[in-house]
Amino acid sequence: MSGSPVETSGWIRRFHPAPAAPVRLVCFPHAGGSASYYFPVSKALSSVADVQVLQYPGRQDRLAVPFTESMDELADTVTAVLRQRPDLPLALFGHSMGATLAFEVAARLEREGVDLLGFFASGRRAPASVVDEQVHSASDAQLISHVKKLSGNNALDDPDIADMVLPAIRSDYRSTETYRYRPGTRLTCPLYALTGDNDPQVSPVEAREWGEYTTGPFEMEVFEGGHFFFDTAPREPLDYMARRLADLAA
Numbered sequence: 001m002s003g004s005p006v007e008t009s010g011w012i013r014r015f016h017p018a019p020a021a022p023v024r025l026v027c028f029p030h031a032g033g034s035a036s037y038y039f040p041v042s043k044a045l046s047s048v049a050d051v052q053v054l055q056y057p058g059r060q061d062r063l064a065v066p067f068t069e070s071m072d073e074l075a076d077t078v079t080a081v082l083r084q085r086p087d088l089p090l091a092l093f094g095h096s097m098g099a100t101l102a103f104e105v106a107a108r109l110e111r112e113g114v115d116l117l118g119f120f121a122s123g124r125r126a127p128a129s130v131v132d133e134q135v136h137s138a139s140d141a142q143l144i145s146h147v148k149k150l151s152g153n154n155a156l157d158d159p160d161i162a163d164m165v166l167p168a169i170r171s172d173y174r175s176t177e178t179y180r181y182r183p184g185t186r187l188t189c190p191l192y193a194l195t196g197d198n199d200p201q202v203s204p205v206e207a208r209e210w211g212e213y214t215t216g217p218f219e220m221e222v223f224e225g226g227h228f229f230f231d232t233a234p235r236e237p238l239d240y241m242a243r244r245l246a247d248l249a250a
Contacts, residue, residue, distance in 0.1 A: 010055060010057075010061075010062050010065065011054055011055060011077075011078070011081045012026075012052050012053070012054065012055070012081065012085075013035040013036075013052065013053045013054075013055055014042075014050070014051070014052050014053075015038075015039050015042040015043065015051070015053070016042045016043055016046035016051060017050065018046050018047075018049065018050040018051070019050060021046075021048065021049050021050040021088070021249075022049075022088075022089065022249035022250075023048070023049045023050070023088060023089050023090070023091055023117055023245055023248060023249040024049060024050045024051075024052060024085070024087075024088040024089065024090050024091070025045060025049040025050070025051050025052070025091050025092070025093055025245060026052050026053075026054065026082060026090065026091075026092050026093070026102075027041060027042070027051065027052070027053040027054065027093050027094070027095075027098070028054055028078075028092065028093065028094035028095070028097075028098030028099070028101050028102040028105075029053070029054060029056065029095065029097075029098050030095045030096035030097050030098050030123070030172075031096060031097040031169060031172035031173050031176055032059075032147065032165060032168050032169030032172055032173075033056075033095075033096075033097075033098070033172075034055065034056075034059045034060045035053040035054065035055040035060070036060065038051075038053040040234065041053075041093075041230065041238065044234070044238040044242070045238065045241060045242055045245065047242070048242050048245045048246050048249065049091070049245050049249075050088060052085075054078065054098075056068070056074070056168070056172070058167065058168045058171060059165070059168045063164075067167070067168070067171040068171075068175065069175070070175055070178065070179070071100065071101060071104060071175045071176065071178070071179035072104070072179075074101060074175060075101055075104035075105050075108060076108070078101065078105050079105050079108040079109060079112075082105065082109065083109070083112070083114075086114075089115075089117045089248075089249070090109070090114065090116055090117060091116065091117045091118040091119065091120070091245060091248060092105065092106050092116065092118075092119050092120065093119075093120040093122065093241070094120070094121060094122065094124070095122040095123050095124070095230070096122070096123045096124050096201070096227065097124070097172055097173075097175070097176045098122075098124075099121040099122055099123065099124035100124060100127060100176060100179060102119065102121070103119070103121065103127055103187070103213065104127075106119050106187055106189070107185050107186075107187060110187060110188060110189070115189070116187070116189040117189065117190075117248040117249070118189055118190040118191070118192065118244065118245075118248045119187060119189055119190070119191050119192070119214070120192045120194060120241060120244075121191065121192070121193050121194070121207075121210050122193075122194040122195070122230075122237075123194070123195060123196065123199060123201065123202060123227055123228070123229070124201075124202060124207075125201070125202045125206045125207070125209070126206065126207075126209035126210050126212065126213060127181040127185070127213060128181040128183070129206060129209065130180070133177065143166060143169060143170060143173075144156045144157075144162060144166070147169060149200070150200070150201065150226070150227040150228065151227070151228055151231075185213075186212075186213050186214055186215055187213060187214040187215070187216065188214065188215050188216050189214065189216050190214070190216045190217040190218070190219075190248065191210055191211070191213065191214040191216065191217070191218050191219075192218075192219050192220070192221070192241075192244055193207045193208065193210040193211070193218070193219070193220040193221070194207075194220075194221055194223065194237055194240070194241075195207035195220070195221075195222055195223070195229075196222070196223055196224070196225040196226050196227060196228075196229035197222050197223065197224055197225070198224075198225060198226045199225075199226050199227045199229070200226065200227065201227050204220070204222050207220055207222075208220050219244075221237070221240055223236050223237050223240075224236070
């Protein structure tokens, strides 16, 4: 990417600043997700990490900011944002689409010489696993049905809410479904795969394939729940992440 400066002010949210923490955890939201969804994650992990959450364009207070057109473009920009925050050792956490994006950012940072403490991939198949669902091309009704099946959230039944958030969901699915892994791309940091035991998007067998994407240590944990197991049974995965972050920082 070019060496031109990147505007960082809109990208990062810090709900529970912890500048004295030994590690910074950057959270990458799922498709259609916003930073505020990760407020409980930030709160739960604030004792072990300075948690920062990405706010993608086209949602909440960035509603007027144009969507990013591709996963690569988004990864390039986020890498530039994080490059300007070198004051703490860094770990990345991504859920669903966020796991793919975080992987691409992690690979870029490592190529630039950044030593990541760890990478948490949650609720997502490994990068080279392609399922041609074409959700981003579906009708609004089909897209709403798909999202409700994953989340159990009926908020999209409200036409006003649907009109506001569907463009972001569709854009994120387009970026995810047109993404293609570059063969040979691997990390060197510890990689932790988290998945729900009843996730229709990724099986434990598929989640275990993440182990092929790092030369460092790999660990997988299966938790009770579906695609959004952090919603339905958050204590166990959050406790797990807190322990691993403490271990990495030590």
